Amino acid sequence: MKISEIATLPTKHGIFKIQSFKEGDKEHLVIFTENMPEIPLVRIHSECLTGDALGSLKCDCGEQLDFALKAINEKGGMVIYLRQEGRGIGLFNKVNAYALQDKGLDTVEANHQLGFEADLRDFSIVEKILNHFGIKKIKLLTNNPRKLFSLKNIEVVERIPIKVTPNKFNENYLKTKKEKLGHKL
Numbered sequence: 001m002k003i004s005e006i007a008t009l010p011t012k013h014g015i016f017k018i019q020s021f022k023e024g025d026k027e028h029l030v031i032f033t034e035n036m037p038e039i040p041l042v043r044i045h046s047e048c049l050t051g052d053a054l055g056s057l058k059c060d061c062g063e064q065l066d067f068a069l070k071a072i073n074e075k076g077g078m079v080i081y082l083r084q085e086g087r088g089i090g091l092f093n094k095v096n097a098y099a100l101q102d103k104g105l106d107t108v109e110a111n112h113q114l115g116f117e118a119d120l121r122d123f124s125i126v127e128k129i130l131n132h133f134g135i136k137k138i139k140l141l142t143n144n145p146r147k148l149f150s151l152k153n154i155e156v157v158e159r160i161p162i163k164v165t166p167n168k169f170n171e172n173y174l175k176t177k178k179e180k181l182g183h184k185l
């Protein structure tokens with residue numbers, strides 16, 4: 001793992017520090033506050049270019065990221081931004097999955113139709129990053145139990161749910177997340 005220098009990143013949510021952790025060809029990011037409580041608020045966020053950067057309403061990613069940055073700016077902690085777009089299938093395949101969803105398949109069926117498992121993500125780098133910061137206990141912002149189970153040597157003192165406002169474009173996606181992917185929604 002290669003670790004970059006720390007730089008300042010002013011955002012609409014507040015002034016953060018930013019650092020990149022590179023493993024293989026993946027350039028992950030940690031966006032963190034200068035004030036780091038002993039038990040920080042942590043968001044493990046997987047890349048969603050369409051939701052995070054383009055304002056897509058098909059999923060809840062952009063809204064979750066905004067919610068997390070706002071809360072972390074207030075309470076102290078970090079967003080660990082993992083470059084595993086499309087639950088690990090990549091952007092090109094996600095667009096093909098979206099095309100299948102236009103035809104009526106849900107998010108899980110579309111992945112299967114393309115020959116992928118529903119969720120191919122790997123969260124193993126998270127513990128390495130938290131170790132690097134000397135963090136042993138966290139409060140985790142998530143609705144996804146898989147993220148909790150992926151942490152073996154880090155104590156999750158509290159799981160904080162992220163509430164988003166459903167819209168007509170993502171209501172089926174949220175329903176599938178709850179029914180097929182086990183999200184607590």
Ligand SMILES: Nc1nc2c(ncn2[C@@H]2O[C@H](COP(=O)(O)OP(=O)(O)OP(=O)(O)O)[C@@H](O)[C@H]2O)c(=O)[nH]1
Pocket residue numbers: 044045046047048049059061064084085086087088089094097098107111141142143144147183
């Ligand atoms: N393959 C696929 N990936 C999607 C689709 N919609 C969103 N994604 C991806 O799903 C991932 C969502 O990541 P997160 O928001 O970190 O995680 P989550 O599983 O939703 O869990 P929490 O938000 O923590 O509750 C991102 O990588 C998105 O790119 C879809 O329809 N198909």
Ligand SMILES: [Zn+2]
Pocket residue numbers: 048050051052059060061062
């Ligand atoms: Zn998304």
